[in-house]
Amino acid sequence: MAEEASTSPTLSKRGARAFEESAHLLGLASFLETQYSNQNPNGVVNFGVAENTLMQDELKADLNANLQLQDLDFTYGDHMCGSTRIFKGLARLFNRYFKPVSPVEPQHIVTGCGVTALIDQVSHLLGDEGDLMLIARPYYNGFNNDVSLRSRCSMHGVDTGSINPDSPQTLAAFESAMSQLESEGKTACAVVLCNPHNPLGFNYRRETLLAYCRFAEKHDLHLVCDEIYALSQFENEKVADKVPFTSILSVDVKREAGCNPARVHVLYGMSKDFCANGLRVGCLVTQHNPDFRNAFVGTALFMKVSSAADALWSRLLLDDTLLDNFVKTNQARLRATIKYCLDWFEARGVPCNQPTTSHFIWLDLRNYLRDRDNDGNEFATDRERDKDLWLAFLEAGIFVAAGYAYTSTLPGHFRFTFCVRRDVLEVGLKRLESVLKARKKT
Ligand SMILES: Cc1ncc(COP(=O)(O)O)c(C=O)c1O
CATH class of the missing domain: 3.90.1150.10 (Aspartate Aminotransferase, domain 1)
Incomplete structure (x- = not known):
């Protein structure tokens, strides 16, 4: 006689909520x-x-022909938050293309399996449950899930009206949003800047970056800069005076905007500029906040980059001719x-x-x-x-x-x-x- 099956086992409350x-x-x-x-x-x-x-x-031909794994690649490797190889490659990339005020060093970097995974971790480490992260509207929709599904933070979109979205005047709308949130007893932990901008396809001008830095300092916020499209630059013949890409790494935030540099963190990845969403490699650079970087150690293995993907990107990053x-x-x-x-x-x-x-x-x-x-x-x-x-x-x-x-x-x-x-x-x-x-x- 067939035995009667029990009802389906339930998920945890978190699991049910994640599904919903x-x-x-x-x-x-x-x-x-x-x-x-x-x-x-x-x-x-x-x-x-x-x-x-x-x-x-090109990528297929090159990477298929040149994957060179070492003995170390079959182990957990030589660093919790990545590998010495990819840290070296990424430091070279930032120092070559992002014009940092002070050189990016391997110990400033954490890698993870995509910027998505890093944002999840960043929101977990910077925000407490219920905390908000301010961002100008419209903005990349993935941020909503990334900061909320596990960390229980949320994005707070700021409507900057019809002002040119890359102008420092947009920060006035952030000030109003902040007053409103404070009057409602809500807490913000960070302001997020997507530069170059997704979905609007522009680079922020330097004075706007400075305005964001002042805003972060004034309200005691972290400034998280997603620069994942940094190298996807091109001329458009209809735009005579293109604003060049300025990385926040190239801004002396303390001297130019009175902002504590420990607030500033940069996200970057292989998906966009290196046309390889599927390889799942991203990184965070935090040059002046060792506590933040060290806070990743416990959970870094949740998002560790596969050594094969690490080796593939590192090969490009460590060869200047290939990279250029x-x-x-x-x-x-x-x-x-x-x-x-x-x-x-x-x-x-x-x-x-x-x-x-x-x-x-x-x-x-x-x-x-x-x-x-x-x-x-x-x-x-x-x-x-x-x-x-x-x-x-x-x-x-x-x-x-x-x-x-x-x-x-x-x-x-x-x-x-x-x-x-x-x-x-x-x-x-x-x-x-x-x-x-x-x-x-x-
Ligand atoms: C601004 C921005 N950040 C992050 C991501 C996610 O990147 P990844 O593939 O590294 O998770 C995207 C993907 O569209 C994006 O547009």
Whole structure:
């Protein structure tokens, strides 16, 4: 006789909450399984996730041919927070490209399996449960999960209105937000700056970085600078006076802004500038806060980079010629591809911003929103109208990210990842065009 099975065992309260709070990611997970590829030509073309596929052929050939593992790579290695090899490589990278005020040393660095993992740890170590991290809107949507799912902190998006988003005046909105939060008895632990900016594709000017430093000092906050797109720079012929990338590492925050440098931490990774999201390597640089770095030791193994990925990135980082060639070629391809895409949108009369960095074009698709669904029911909100267009893109076989996911308050704005291999880009743009043609208001 068959035995009667018990009811399913329950998850912990944390587990149940994790399931509930990440349910919205299930859609993304199922999209990832159905992506377009040569083997899956009917799959969805990805213009929604920040992946740069322009250097895939070179990376594949080079890394497949040159993975050289040492005996040490089959052990836990020589450092809890990474390896002496990758620390050396990263220190060279920062000292070569980020113009630090004082040289970045191996002992300033912690590595982890992607910036996502590092943000999780950073929020865990800098914030207590319920603490807020302030950031200008719109902002990279991944931050929300990264700081909340385990650390129970949350992002607090600050609306800076119609002021140029890279200007120091935006900090006035942060001051108001801070007063409001204080009056509500809420605590902030950090201010987050994404430079270059995701999703808007600009570099912050130096005086704005200084304003952030003063703000952090005034309110006793950490300043977490995500510089993951630092080297994804390109010229845009429509922008005569491009603001160059300035790393916070190159700012003497104490002398120039009276900010304690122990507040300042930089995130960087292999995913974007090195076109290798899948290898899962990221790092944190904290030059003047050894306590913070040491606080990672206990949990560093939760996010330790696989030695194979460490070896692959280190190879690029430790060879100046290889590194310079890679960065230069990637930038040339970004430049050619963005020009191709901007021309494409211009030819079709689609308004958009003029990025000079990162992987994105911010499209203004208000002209393609509908007021009613197929059954004639009127949409009640801008969000419903945006979602309707987003679904139309998906049905046509493309994933373009809706601006509301980045807490944008502008209706009809979408983030388009342009750095897609030309063969795939052309397939995707054709599909995009079919939706635009069907939707354009006369
Ligand atoms: C600003 C920013 N930070 C962090 C990440 C996540 O990077 P990683 O792949 O290293 O986890 C992304 C990915 O899109 C990003 O845009």
